[in-house]
Amino acid sequence: MANERFDATILNLAQQMEGGVPQLLDNLFSFFQRKTDFYTGGNPGQAREMVLKVFDKYNSIALEGKRREEEKRQKEELKKLQEARQPPKREIVELDENDQPIQPSKPTVTASISKPREVTAEPGEELEESEKGKLLPNDGNGSECDGYSWTQTLGEVEVNIPVPEGTRARDLVITMKSNKLTVALKGKTATVDGEFEKAINVGESSWTLDSNKLVIVSIVKANQMEWWSRLLKGEKEISTKKIVPETSKLDDLDTETRSTVEKMMFDQRQKQMGLPTSDELKKQEMFKKFQEQHPELDFSQAKFN
Numbered sequence: 280m281a282n283e284r285f286d287a288t289i290l291n292l293a294q295q296m297e298g299g300v301p302q303l304l305d306n307l308f309s310f311f312q313r314k315t316d317f318y319t320g321g322n323p324g325q326a327r328e329m330v331l332k333v334f335d336k337y338n339s340i341a342l343e344g345k346r347r348e349e350e351k352r353q354k355e356e357l358k359k360l361q362e363a364r365q366p367p368k369r370e371i372v373e374l375d376e377n378d379q380p381i382q383p384s385k386p387t388v389t390a391s392i393s394k395p396r397e398v399t400a401e402p403g404e405e406l407e408e409s410e411k412g413k414l415l416p417n418d419g420n421g422s423e424c425d426g427y428s429w430t431q432t433l434g435e436v437e438v439n440i441p442v443p444e445g446t447r448a449r450d451l452v453i454t455m456k457s458n459k460l461t462v463a464l465k466g467k468t469a470t471v472d473g474e475f476e477k478a479i480n481v482g483e484s485s486w487t488l489d490s491n492k493l494v495i496v497s498i499v500k501a502n503q504m505e506w507w508s509r510l511l512k513g514e515k516e517i518s519t520k521k522i523v524p525e526t527s528k529l530d531d532l533d534t535e536t537r538s539t540v541e542k543m544m545f546d547q548r549q550k551q552m553g554l555p556t557s558d559e560l561k562k563q564e565m566f567k568k569f570q571e572q573h574p575e576l577d578f579s580q581a582k583f584n
Contacts, residue, residue, distance in 0.1 A: 284545065284554065285545075287541040287542075287544055288541075288545060289303075290541075291538070291541055292306075339402075340402055395414040395415065395417065395422055395423050395517075396414065396415050397412065397413065397414055397415070398410050398414065398415055398521065410518055410520065412515075413508075413515070413516050414515055414516065414518065415517065415521055416519075416521055416522050416523075418430075419437075420506070420523065421436070421437075421510070421517070422509065422515075422517050426470045427439060427440040427462075427471055431506065433506070433524070434499065434500055434503035435497065435498060435499055435500060435503075436479075436497075436507065436510065437495060437497055437498070438460075438494075438495070438496040438510065440462050440470050440471060440493070442464065442488075442493065443492070444491060444492040445492070446464070446492065447488075447491065450465055451488070451494065452469075453494070453496075455479075455484060455486070455496070456481060457479055457481050457501075460472075460475060460496065460498075460511070462486075471496075473511035473512060473513060473514075474511060474512045475510070475511060475512075476509045476510060476512055476514075477500060477505070477507055478500075478502070479498050479499060479500060480499040480501050483499040484496070484498045484499050504540075505547055506519040507519075519548075524544065542557055546558075
């Protein structure tokens with residue numbers, strides 16, 4: 280949603296206020312009183328009606344979300360109860376000609392990939408044109424693809440490719456370049472084969488074989504200040520507006536670095552939506568104040584760089 284582009288700014292303000300939400304609201308309505316005609320510019324009671332209307336809108340959305348979570352929890356509890364009541368399954372053991380149990384062959388591990396969901400509009404909101412057809416990020420801010428999955432942080436990407444259990448490193452053919460990744464078993468069609476959406480730092484990227492059944496490719500982004508909308512060109516894009524940064528990692532940063540990262544995230548979302556960056560917004564605000572201080576000047580024909 281368009282409102283999300285202000286999340287980092289509002290969160291930063293809230294964290295600076297020891298009084299929490301009440302203090303944040305007090306400062307907001309104080310700003311309206313001191314700097315605007317919010318309370319006096321309309322008909323009597325219009326400001327109060329406007330506030331209540333917005334409150335009721337998001338209150339109903341929150342209550343509906345809580346109701347759905349409660350329904351989901353009750354269904355899960357009912358399912359567990361039903362499973363507990365089921366009689367235990369008897370294991371059937373197949374015997375060979377000497378009446379010895381036949382050991383089942385080890386199953387081949389294949390990718391268990393859940394189908395990603397497309398972005399949908401929130402209740403009472405209209406889906407932006409630029410978001411139509413995009414996918415919701417998975418829990419790791421990446422996506423589930425055919426035969427593999429990937430997750431990301433601001434600086435790195437991790438790709439997980441399941442392979443048959445017992446696979447050895449020498450059974451693999453893995454090529455990683457600044458713009459391309461290929462992962463395949465010898466003599467088999469590649470599971471991953473395509474050009475990266477963005478450039479990577481090949482020298483710091485690597486891959487490992489975990490427990491002889493999972494290839495993990497660790498990729499360091501060349502630009503460590505942006506979110507990827509997809510791993511490889513041609514894949515369906517995820518909505519970077521729906522990405523949820525790891526707050527815990529932001530908390531680990533010093534104040535100056537954290538402010539820089541939050542500013543970068545805000546500017547990236549603004550650019551994606553064709554809106555002004557934080558620096559451009561500051562310039563617009565400065566120009567607006569200058570106009571208010573000098574009403575005698577006419578800037579209608581002025582052009583600015």
